[in-house]
Amino acid sequence: MGFLLSVSFFMRFLVSLTLFCHISTTSLxxxxxxxxxxxxxxxxxxxxxxxxxRSASDDPAAYPTVSLWKxxxxxxxxxxxxxxxxxxxxxxxLNLSSSCLYGSINSNSSLxxxxxxQSLDLYDNHFNFSRIPTRFRQLSSLTHLDLxxxxxxxxxxxxxxxxxxxxxxxxxxxxxxxxxPGLQGIAQNxxxxxELYLYRxxxxxxxxxxLANLSSLxxxxxxxxxxxxxxxxxxxxxPNLLLLNVASNKYLTGRMSEFNKSSPLESLxxxxxxxxxxxPISIGNLKSLNSFCASRCNFSGPIPSSLGNLTKLxxxxxxxxxxxxxxxxxxxxxxxxEDLNLALNxxxxxxxxxxxxxxxxxxxxQLSSNNVSVVIEPSTNTTFPKFEVLGLASCQLLEIPSxxxxxxxLGFLSLSNNxxxxxxxxxxxxLKSLWFLDLYDNFLTGFEQLPVFFPWTTNLxxxxxxxxxxxxxxxxxxxxxxxxxVSNNTLTGTIPQSICNYxxxxxxxxxxxxxxxxxxxxxxxxxxxxxxxxxxxxxFHGTIPSTLSGGNKLRMIDFSRNQFQxxxxxxxxxxxxxxxxxxxxxxxxxxxxxxxxxxxxxxxxILRANRxxxxxxISARDCGFQKLHIIDLSNNDITGKLSSVCFENWKAMKxxxxxxxxxxxxxxxxxxxxxxxxxxxxxxxxxxNKGMEMTYGHILDFFVAIDLSSNKFEGEIPEVLGYLKGLxxxxxxxxxxxGPIPSSLGxxxxxxxxxxxxxxxxCEIPPQLxxxxxxxxxxxxxxxxxxxxxxxxxxxxxENNSFIDNPELCGGPLSKKCSDSENxxxxxxxxxxxxSSESSFEFSWKVVVVGYGCGFVFGxxxxxxxxxxxxxxxxxxxxxxQPVRRSINWRGRRN
Ligand SMILES: *[C@@H]1O[C@H](CO)[C@@H](O)[C@H](O)[C@H]1NC(C)=O
Ligand SMILES: *[C@@H]1O[C@H](CO)[C@@H](O)[C@H](O)[C@H]1NC(C)=O
Ligand SMILES: *[C@@H]1O[C@H](CO)[C@@H](O)[C@H](O)[C@H]1NC(C)=O
Ligand SMILES: *[C@@H]1O[C@H](CO)[C@@H](O)[C@H](O)[C@H]1NC(C)=O
Ligand SMILES: *[C@@H]1O[C@H](CO)[C@@H](O)[C@H](O)[C@H]1NC(C)=O
Ligand SMILES: *[C@@H]1O[C@H](CO)[C@@H](O)[C@H](O)[C@H]1NC(C)=O
Ligand SMILES: *[C@@H]1O[C@H](CO)[C@@H](O)[C@H](O)[C@H]1NC(C)=O
Ligand SMILES: *[C@@H]1O[C@H](CO)[C@@H](O)[C@H](O)[C@H]1NC(C)=O
Ligand SMILES: CC(=O)N[C@H]1CO[C@H](CO)[C@@H](O)[C@@H]1O
Numbered sequence: 001m002g003f004l005l006s007v008s009f010f011m012r013f014l015v016s017l018t019l020f021c022h023i024s025t026t027s028l029x030x031x032x033x034x035x036x037x038x039x040x041x042x043x044x045x046x047x048x049x050x051x052x053x054r055s056a057s058d059d060p061a062a063y064p065t066v067s068l069w070k071x072x073x074x075x076x077x078x079x080x081x082x083x084x085x086x087x088x089x090x091x092x093x094l095n096l097s098s099s100c101l102y103g104s105i106n107s108n109s110s111l112x113x114x115x116x117x118q119s120l121d122l123y124d125n126h127f128n129f130s131r132i133p134t135r136f137r138q139l140s141s142l143t144h145l146d147l148x149x150x151x152x153x154x155x156x157x158x159x160x161x162x163x164x165x166x167x168x169x170x171x172x173x174x175x176x177x178x179x180x181p182g183l184q185g186i187a188q189n190x191x192x193x194x195e196l197y198l199y200r201x202x203x204x205x206x207x208x209x210x211l212a213n214l215s216s217l218x219x220x221x222x223x224x225x226x227x228x229x230x231x232x233x234x235x236x237x238x239p240n241l242l243l244l245n246v247a248s249n250k251y252l253t254g255r256m257s258e259f260n261k262s263s264p265l266e267s268l269x270x271x272x273x274x275x276x277x278x279x280p281i282s283i284g285n286l287k288s289l290n291s292f293c294a295s296r297c298n299f300s301g302p303i304p305s306s307l308g309n310l311t312k313l314x315x316x317x318x319x320x321x322x323x324x325x326x327x328x329x330x331x332x333x334x335x336x337x338e339d340l341n342l343a344l345n346x347x348x349x350x351x352x353x354x355x356x357x358x359x360x361x362x363x364x365x366q367l368s369s370n371n372v373s374v375v376i377e378p379s380t381n382t383t384f385p386k387f388e389v390l391g392l393a394s395c396q397l398l399e400i401p402s403x404x405x406x407x408x409x410l411g412f413l414s415l416s417n418n419x420x421x422x423x424x425x426x427x428x429x430x431l432k433s434l435w436f437l438d439l440y441d442n443f444l445t446g447f448e449q450l451p452v453f454f455p456w457t458t459n460l461x462x463x464x465x466x467x468x469x470x471x472x473x474x475x476x477x478x479x480x481x482x483x484x485x486v487s488n489n490t491l492t493g494t495i496p497q498s499i500c501n502y503x504x505x506x507x508x509x510x511x512x513x514x515x516x517x518x519x520x521x522x523x524x525x526x527x528x529x530x531x532x533x534x535x536x537x538x539x540f541h542g543t544i545p546s547t548l549s550g551g552n553k554l555r556m557i558d559f560s561r562n563q564f565q566x567x568x569x570x571x572x573x574x575x576x577x578x579x580x581x582x583x584x585x586x587x588x589x590x591x592x593x594x595x596x597x598x599x600x601x602x603x604x605x606i607l608r609a610n611r612x613x614x615x616x617x618i619s620a621r622d623c624g625f626q627k628l629h630i631i632d633l634s635n636n637d638i639t640g641k642l643s644s645v646c647f648e649n650w651k652a653m654k655x656x657x658x659x660x661x662x663x664x665x666x667x668x669x670x671x672x673x674x675x676x677x678x679x680x681x682x683x684x685x686x687x688x689n690k691g692m693e694m695t696y697g698h699i700l701d702f703f704v705a706i707d708l709s710s711n712k713f714e715g716e717i718p719e720v721l722g723y724l725k726g727l728x729x730x731x732x733x734x735x736x737x738x739g740p741i742p743s744s745l746g747x748x749x750x751x752x753x754x755x756x757x758x759x760x761x762x763c764e765i766p767p768q769l770x771x772x773x774x775x776x777x778x779x780x781x782x783x784x785x786x787x788x789x790x791x792x793x794x795x796x797x798x799e800n801n802s803f804i805d806n807p808e809l810c811g812g813p814l815s816k817k818c819s820d821s822e823n824x825x826x827x828x829x830x831x832x833x834x835x836s837s838e839s840s841f842e843f844s845w846k847v848v849v850v851g852y853g854c855g856f857v858f859g860x861x862x863x864x865x866x867x868x869x870x871x872x873x874x875x876x877x878x879x880x881x882q883p884v885r886r887s888i889n890w891r892g893r894r895n
Pocket of ligand 4: 306307
């Protein structure tokens with residue numbers, strides 16, 4: 001970010017420098033009148049109304065220009081940032097951009113005495129949420145007005161529309177809202193506009209057709225405004241338009257127009273909108289186009305080969321659309337291309353990597369996740385472009401391209417989901433710029449040489465090796481590693497002590513390997529930001545180390561399917577950010593850990609298939625577990641009554657909130673030299689649902705489940721369970737429960753699976769249960785229930801097996817007929833009225849797989865990189881004054 005901003009500042013500086021030279025030479029040759037006293041006074045007063053505050057400007061090269069203004073130096077026309085008219089001596093231009101001004105501007109400001117101002121630039125200061133004063137109307141000579149990124153607050157006064165001479169207007173800011181008459185007003189009154197920048201200004205309306213009347217318009221930035229409706233196609237045809245950026249308006253629909261040869265368009269940015277339809281062949285007429293970005297839109301159809309005629313093209317980014325067909329050969333004519341991203345489409349055919357290697361300026365290339373086969377041919381050419389980012393996931397690659405060994409600027413490399421076999425070559429570990437390496441899902445068997453890291457190769461931050469066939473011991477990585485994932489391989493041996501040096505670790509996933517031994521005592525204390533630890537499905541044994549210190553950031557711990565013994569270490573109570581604890585399928589011998597109830601974020605607690613014993617009884621007052629929404633204690637030896645379990649206190653289970661779809665996930669943010677990277681790791685787990693073990697790849701925040709099956713609970717099922725309205729899954733089977741099934745369970749409207757089988761329940765099945773319209777799995781077999789089975793709705797789909805071995809139960813689907821007196825039992829009338837004709841029973845929250853178009857991708861991770869160098873010309877094009885965010889798609893973790 002620093003570099004980008006400073007380069008832009010340097011460019012601004014160059015401009016002002018030439019301006020400055022111009023003034024000083026003219027002042028030598030002609031006698032320039034001293035500036036007017038009243039204006040000098042006004043400027044000094046304006047200066048005095050602020051304090052200089054370095055953090056008021058984001059630009060690292062910001063400079064407090066006004067500090068050089070001195071009352072004693074009389075000619076204010078020579079002050080920095082001030083320009084006067086040569087004839088009249090009036091101040092006509094004030095440029096205080098990035099000047100570290102902090103303070104408010106109101107209507108009394110002396111600024112409004114400078115009524116001859118033609119140009120005012122206050123970009124990148126901090127005006128402390130002042131409203132933009134309506135007195136701006138008095139500066140009626142203004143042709144240039146830039147108030148962007150200066151912390152003004154809403155609303156934008158409509159008086160701005162009286163500045164009818166404006167040629168350039170920049171109000172970009174996240175704090176501002178454009179109210180009526182909105183864009184319409186701008187189009188009607190500011191008819192001389194050449195530049196209109198409203199990046200991040202909240203507009204939340206459609207784009208009026210009349211905007212296409214602004215025939216002088218050269219730059220139009222309406223990005224991130226909450227625009228809706230159909231984008232007027234006429235705007236594409238504005239005769240002078242060079243830059244059109246309407247990105248990040250998710251609800252803005254539109255189609256690409258046809259273009260003719262006279263269009264001077266240089267930059268066309270449509271990313272993150274709902275533009276759809278085909279890319280027109282006539283896009284090949286835009287001879288001046290240097291950047292075309294339409295990432296994450298709804299475009300379909302083939303990539304027009306006419307794009308190959310756009311010889312000025314530097315950037316072509318079309319990821320995550322539904323483009324199909326081959327990659328046109330004509331693209332290989334684009335010798336200036338620096339950035340080509342076609343990832344996540346449905347492109348197919350075969351393409352030779354060597355063709356891309358001839359594009360000498362290409363530094364970002366992403367073809368991941370299409371149906372394209374990339375073939376590598378031996379190359380005789382020894383000069384290759386210098387790649388910084390290369391994404392070739394899901395490209396049918398059979399080998400790691402060997403030209404990569406000389407790519408010393410390569411930072412991001414994704415080769416996941418290919419068919420690469422053999423060993424990871426030795427040279428891989430000496431790519432000195434590499435910070436992201438993804439080899440997920442290949443056929444790799446090991447390492448040509450176990451990684452050896454030299455001091456100059458310590459940049460690796462992210463390494464994904466999951467779903468390969470790696471054997472041998474865990475590779476030792478440099479201490480710079482932050483995300484390390486090698487799940488689903490056949491690694492053996494113990495976790496080496498050297499892992500304790502990973503002081504930047506955020507995520508460690510060693511699950512589904514053949515690892516064994518005891519855990520090193522440092523585990524969990526690697527770093528301040530360590531959040532995700534997964535050792536699931538290995539052969540670890542011994543007790544879980546009790547060395548976790550307070551203040552750690554652990555959010556997910558999965559030790560399930562190992563052979564851990566002993567007690568749960570009490571130090572876990574110090575993991576105050578813990579959301580998921582999975583210790584299932586071990587040999588832990590302990591009482592129920594009520595002391596975990598104090599963990600304020602704990603949402604998932606899985607202790608299945610261990611040796612937990614004793615009673616699970618506690619008073620509601622001491623209970624805790626307020627955010628818990630999944631608990632699995634099945635297959636233990638827990639005794640006592642359910643009625644004394646503090647169900648009432650499990651608040652999160654009482655809420656049905658499907659509006660806020662949030663996955664249980666851990667966010668990882670990395671900052672490095674020249675990049676920043678952020679991604680989310682979702683947590684996955686298995687639960688027994690409907691008698692089958694199901695893997696939940698993504699867990700939605702609102703999924704609520706209780707599994708207490710196969711223990712020794714006794715007594716009655718408490719009525720209070722009916723309060724836990726969020727329940728999807730309730731399993732109390734294989735216990736010693738007695739008494740009736742509470743009719744309150746009929747209130748669990750979300751319930752999808754209810755298993756009460758193999759207990760000693762008696763009485764009739766409450767007819768209220770027929771109200772559970774989502775209940776697709778119901779099991780009360782092997783009990784002492786009696787009387788008729790209720791009829792209607794869901795109950796018509798349950799089969800024999802749901803009811804067997806209840807000798808006194810009668811009616812369909814059982815073959816035992818009810819006697820007449822038994823038949824007379826009818827459901828209570830209050831819910832008969834509620835019966836809807838349709839019953840929708842498979843609710844689709846289940847295993848949510850993120851899939852894109854072609855069905856080729858299992859789950860796609862989207863991470864974001866913030867570019868911090870190059871492309872200075874992007875500043876005004878994309879996100880004025882903001883670092884340029886470009887997201888990277890790679891074939892993510894399957895979970
Ligand atoms: C103000 O000065 C900066 C450089 O310091 C320059 O980039 C910018 O274009 C100037 N603003 C105007 C409106 O001329
Ligand atoms: C400096 O500006 C920042 C906002 O950028 C503000 O939070 C801080 O209070 C200011 N400091 C002073 C001394 O006014
Ligand atoms: C448009 O400009 C005219 C003339 O300058 C002015 O009278 C009118 O108030 C402006 N419209 C709005 C909505 O401000
Ligand atoms: C590219 O331009 C040439 C000459 O201007 C033209 O003949 C050709 O049809 C164009 N190609 C495409 C694919 O539009
Ligand atoms: C590529 O996809 C198109 C349709 O999407 C299909 O008609 C064509 O046969 C495919 N070509 C290859 C080589 O698979
Ligand atoms: C390699 O390719 C580039 C670009 O096509 C070309 O300029 C250069 O001459 C080639 N070098 C060799 C040794 O073939
Ligand atoms: C569990 O631990 C208790 C006390 O530490 C011991 O008495 C008991 O035998 C253990 N049970 C099992 C199954 O290991
Ligand atoms: C990660 O999740 C957070 C909140 O759930 C979201 O705001 C953010 O955009 C996600 N990041 C990425 C890279 O998907
Ligand atoms: C141990 C384990 O989970 N192995 C799995 C690794 O991935 C392959 C392919 O997806 C599965 O078949 C294995 O069962």
